[in-house]
Amino acid sequence: MHIAIVGTRGIPGRYGGFETFADELARRLVERGHKVSVYCRERHTEDTYLGSELRYLPTIRHKYFDTIAHTGFSTAHLLFHRVDVALYCNAANAIFCWLPRLLGMPVALNVDGLERHRKKWNRVAKAWYRVSEWLATFCPTAIVTDAQAIEQYYRDRYQCPSTMIPYGAEPARLESSAILTTLGLEPDRYFLYVTRFEPENNPLLVREAFETLDTPLKLALIGDAPYAAEYIARIKDTQDPRVVIPGYVFGDGYAELQSHCYAYVHATEVGGTHPALIEAMGRGALILYLETAENSEVAGGIGIPFTTATLPQVLRRALDMPLAERADWQRKAVNRVRERYSWSAVTDQYEALFNRIVN
Numbered sequence: 001m002h003i004a005i006v007g008t009r010g011i012p013g014r015y016g017g018f019e020t021f022a023d024e025l026a027r028r029l030v031e032r033g034h035k036v037s038v039y040c041r042e043r044h045t046e047d048t049y050l051g052s053e054l055r056y057l058p059t060i061r062h063k064y065f066d067t068i069a070h071t072g073f074s075t076a077h078l079l080f081h082r083v084d085v086a087l088y089c090n091a092a093n094a095i096f097c098w099l100p101r102l103l104g105m106p107v108a109l110n111v112d113g114l115e116r117h118r119k120k121w122n123r124v125a126k127a128w129y130r131v132s133e134w135l136a137t138f139c140p141t142a143i144v145t146d147a148q149a150i151e152q153y154y155r156d157r158y159q160c161p162s163t164m165i166p167y168g169a170e171p172a173r174l175e176s177s178a179i180l181t182t183l184g185l186e187p188d189r190y191f192l193y194v195t196r197f198e199p200e201n202n203p204l205l206v207r208e209a210f211e212t213l214d215t216p217l218k219l220a221l222i223g224d225a226p227y228a229a230e231y232i233a234r235i236k237d238t239q240d241p242r243v244v245i246p247g248y249v250f251g252d253g254y255a256e257l258q259s260h261c262y263a264y265v266h267a268t269e270v271g272g273t274h275p276a277l278i279e280a281m282g283r284g285a286l287i288l289y290l291e292t293a294e295n296s297e298v299a300g301g302i303g304i305p306f307t308t309a310t311l312p313q314v315l316r317r318a319l320d321m322p323l324a325e326r327a328d329w330q331r332k333a334v335n336r337v338r339e340r341y342s343w344s345a346v347t348d349q350y351e352a353l354f355n356r357i358v359n
Contacts, residue, residue, distance in 0.1 A: 001034050001035070001083075001084040001085060001354060001358065002034070002035040002036075002037070002082075002083040002084045002085075003029060003034055003035070003036050003037070003083060003084065003085055003086070003087060003354065004036075004037045004038075004039065004078055004083040004085075004086040004087070005022050005025070005026060005036065005037070005038045005039065005086075005087050005089070006039045006071060006074045006075065006078065006086055006087070006088045006089070006093070006096075007039075007067070007070075007071045007074070007088045007089035007090045007093040008021075008022045008038075008039075008040075008089050008090075009040065009041045009042050010022070010038055010039065010040025010041055010042050010044070010054065010056075011023040011026060011038050011040065011044070011049050011052065011054070012044060012049055012250070013250070014042070014248065014250050017112075017167065017271070017274060017275045017276070018089045018090065018110075018112065020167075020275045021089070021110075021167055021275065022038055022089065024168060024343050024346075025343075025346070025347060025350060026038055026049075026050070026051075026052045027050040027051065027052065028343060028344070028347040029347065029350075029351070030050065030051035030052055031051070032347070032351070035053070036051070036052040036053065037052070037053040037054075037055055037081075037083065038052050038053070038054055038055065039055045039057055039070070039071075039074035039077070039078075040054050040055065040056050040057075041056075041057070041059050041066070041070050043056055055074070055077065055081075057070060057073040057074050057077055058070070058073055059073070062227075066226075067090060067092055067093065068092060068093070071088070071090075071092075071093040071096055072096060075096040075099055075100065078100055078105070079099060079100065079103060082103065082105060083105060084105070084354075084358055085105065085106050085107070085108070085354045085357065085358050086100050086105055086106070086107045086108070087107075087108050087109075087110065087350070087354075088107060088108070088109045088110070088140065089109075089110045089112070090110075090111070090112055091109070091111040091112060091129060091132045091133055091136050092128065092129060092132050093109070093132075094109055094111075094132045094133075094135035094136040094139045094140065095132065095135050095139065096139075097109050097135075097136075097139040097140040097141075098139045098140075101139075101140075101141060106141040106142075106354075106357040106358055107139075107140040107141050107142075108140060108141065108142045108143075108144055108163075108350075108353055108354070108357060109136055109139070109140035109142070109143055109144065110144040110145075110146065110165075111133070111136050111143060111144065111145060111150070111154075111162075112146065112150075112271060112272055133154075133157075133158070134158065136154075136160075137154070137158045137160040141357045142162075142163060142353060142356075142357050143160065143162040143163070144162060144163050144164075144165055144353070145162045145163070145164050145165075145272065146164070146165060146166050146167055146272040146273040147164070147166065147272035147273045147294045147297055147298070148164060148297055149272070149293040149294050149297055150162075150164075150272045150294070151164040163349075163353055165346060165349045165350060165353070166273045166278075166298075166340070166341055166346065167273045167274075167275045167278055167341065167346065168278065168341050168342055168343035168344075168345070168346040168347075169275070169278040169279045169281065169282035169337050169341050169342075169343070170279075170282050170343065171282040171334050171337040171338045171342070172282065172283070173259045173283050173284050174252065174255045174256050174259040174283070175259075176252065176256055177256050177259075177260050178252075178253070178256065179249060179252070179253035179256045179257060180256065180257070180260060182253075183220065183244050183246055184218075184244065185218060185220060185244065185257075185260075187260040188260065188261075188262050189216070189217050189218065189262060190217055190218040190219065190220050190244070190261055190262060191210060191217060191218070191219045191220070191261065191262055191263050191264075191265055191315070191318075192219075192220045192222070192257055192258065192261035192262075192263070192264050192265065192280070192285070193206050193219075193220070193221055193222070193223075193264070193265045193266070193267065194222040194223055194249075194254065194257070194258070194276045194280075195222075195223045195267070195268065195276065196223055196224070196225045197221075197223050197224055197225045197228055197231060197232045197235055198225050198228055198231065199231060200268065200269045200270045201267060201268045201269070201270075202267035202268070202269065202290065202308070203221050203223065203235050203267070204231070204234055204235050205267060205308060205311065206219070206221065206265050206267050206311070207219065207221060207235060207238060207243055209311040209312045209315060210242075210243070210315060211238070211240050211242075211243070212312045213312070213315055213316060213319065215242075215319055216242075217242070217262055217319070218242045218243070218244055219242060219243050219244065220244045220245075220246075220257060220261070221235065221243065221244070221245045222245075222246065222247075222248070222249050222254070222257060223247070223248060224247050224248050255279075255283065258279060258280045258283040258285055259283045259284070259285075261280075261285055262286070262318070263285060263286040263287070263288055263315075263318045264277075264280035264285035264286065264287055264288065265288045265289075265311075265315075266280070266287065266288065266289040266290060266295060266303075267289075267290045267311070268290065268292075268295065269290065269292060271294060272294055273294065273297075273298055274294075274295070274298070277289065277295065277298055277299070278298060278337060278341045280333075281298075281299075281302065281303075281333040281334065281336060281337050281341075282333075282334060282337040282341070283334075284330045284331075284333060284334045285330065285333065286303075286304075286318060286321075286326050286329050286330055286333075287299055287302060287303030287304070287329070287333055288303060288304050288305075288306060288311075288314055288315070288318060289303050289304070289305055289306070290305070290306060290307070290308070291305035291306065291307060298341075299336075300336055300340075301332075302329065302332040302333045302335075302336050303329065303333065304317065304318070304329075
């Protein structure tokens with residue numbers, strides 16, 4: 001099949017969950033003999049990446065219009081460059097999904113989590129996401145949810161069935177550690193959190209909770225975000241030399257950080273299945289996670305939950321944990337990824353979905 005992926009910033013995955021997802025899925029679909037075209041906002045050095053065709057379209061660089069504008073331009077281009085099936089990402093893009101269908105191109109829409117709950121959006125943006133949830137129930141050929149909690153939400157609120165397909169990860173630890181030297185870190189001597197620096201992801205909460213600890217271990221806060229300069233400035237406003245905030249880290253460096261951390265802290269409030277959480281599990285990290293329905297579904301008893309009030313105590317518990325207990329948690333995390341979240345199984349499910357809606 002010729003498959004188009006629309007609605008992300010593009011690949012290589014150098015921003016967030018959807019970009020990681022598009023990167024991992026596209027390369028595996030290519031390996032299985034499919035032709036894949038990915039619509040991109042950010043220009044790569046080449047017009048192809050690991051076998052995928054990269055289609056660059058313009059956007060409007062604005063917090064509220066970036067995604068919608070680029071997807072609109074991408075859809076217009078898609079109408080004149082037919083594919084067998086299109087995969088749209090982000091519920092906000094639901095309004096465009098009916099257009100390819102008019103020309104006989106089936107469309108699957110991955111809605112992600114309940115984006116209207118994000119604190120960065122104003123009332124108009126939250127209202128748009130609410131309307132987009134409704135549009136998602138009939139504009140695409142099929143709707144994809146990435147967590148059972150989101151699947152249940154669409155079923156209960158809109159009586160709309162969906163295909164639940166989670167994100168994936170590689171259950172493998174990297175032995176290399178070059179990035180640690182660059183950042184002044186040592187193996188097993190730092191807490192790690194990788195996220196977009198936005199309020200509902202709570203990087204500031206994690207930093208402030210860590211700073212209450214009397215420990216020589218460090219905290220590595222990895223990430224950044226567009227359109228959030230004031231909040232990012234608050235995160236970086238620290239005099240604690242134990243806190244390391246280098247910005248984005250991708251590729252092997254990202255995997256090395258997850259492979260060698262003392263514990264991985266996951267503090268997101270909004271979204272479905274978060275790739276960074278599954279990836280940290282696959283690297284064998286001790287997992288500490290904010291207790292939400294979606295995070296608890298992914299962790300499934302292989303990590304230690306916390307609330308916004310109890311994070312300092314949970315960090316202290318992790319520090320005081322016997323080595324054998326920590327190793328047991330780590331083994332459970334890797335095994336859960338092997339059993340439920342392999343990228344091969346995820347690709348199988350998307351292939352099956354595409355075959356179903358094309359035929």
